[in-house]
Amino acid sequence: MADQESRNLLGLLNGVAKYTYYGDNEVTNEFLKEELYPNISEDEFQKLLMKHTGLLKSIISADMDYNQLAAFLSSHTKKREGGITEEQAAVYSKFWKNHKVKIHDSVISQSTWNSTLKSVSWRIDLKTQARHIDQLHTPSAIVELQLTNGNGCDKKEADVVRFEMDEEKLTNMISSLEEIEKQISSHCQ
Template sequence: MADVEATKSLSGLLNGIAQQMFYKNSDITEELLKDELFPELSPDQFKALLDRMTNLLKSIATADMDHAQLEAFLTAQTRKQGSGGVSPEQAAALSRFWKSQRVRVRESLLSQSRWEPGLRGVSWRVDLQTSASRGGGAHGGPVALMELELGTTGQDSEFLCLEFDEAKVNQVLKNMSDIQDRIDRIVQT
């Protein structure tokens, strides 16, 4: 019976950590978790358990571990039980938690990492002026027209229309090339 209670308490702790860390529920506090789930532990013992489980969940979520990766990770953690590892019961609780919460945690992390408003769509075209201006026979150059669809989750889109002449298009392309070069340098380091 004590093992069943310990398993329930650990599952509750993992869910509480997820509520704090992934779902940004500020009603879940360390004190609440300790008082409700582990009143028998000293504050230091509880803090050590909380930190260990929090770090393990961060590692699992950051890697978005699939079943095989999770099992290998937890096996390695049980082998180093004395030095910050986990017990087989804790590993089993982590495994059950991740199997049931992986999709929800992933969606939460993705939604937290999105910029708002976001770019929902882009459409563009290039127009050529074919008629001569009144003062002479010179034709205007090509004009690029771009429409950006911007929006915040749960709200209607807004549209932004931009017009570029050839010089501005070349400037935008150069800026995008510079950005790509910077990203490539960061990725290579």
């Protein structure tokens, strides 16, 4: 019987993930109740659903690694009221192992509105044509940024931005990036 309960809980977690994070509109709470828990009342099912959805949201919002998950589940197995069993903790571990990356990517995708940097490429060229002779054969950096449009659509279009920098501009940009790195490092420690 415990094996069937574990399968039902795994099915419930998969169903919640499908309609909450993967956008599957065919899976509903009513469908999950009919398929997995037909013998319990609507109130009992709602309590069960709220409990496990809450635990799942806690795991997802913290983007727990496996050590954090183990500690989190261990603390919930020790609770007297509202806790979970060892078997249920094993189901959560199995579920998270199979869905962590996909759910993480889905949450990131759903929460990105602006364009994101997809790739950067650059090269150094020498100018072979110029208005003034002193500008010939000076090195310049040609930078290409590929941006993915993240406006909430499923279809992500890519924009390419190209620009050129001379040695002075490149030096200024590198020093600015180093300053940003120092600031980030100082706030992370």
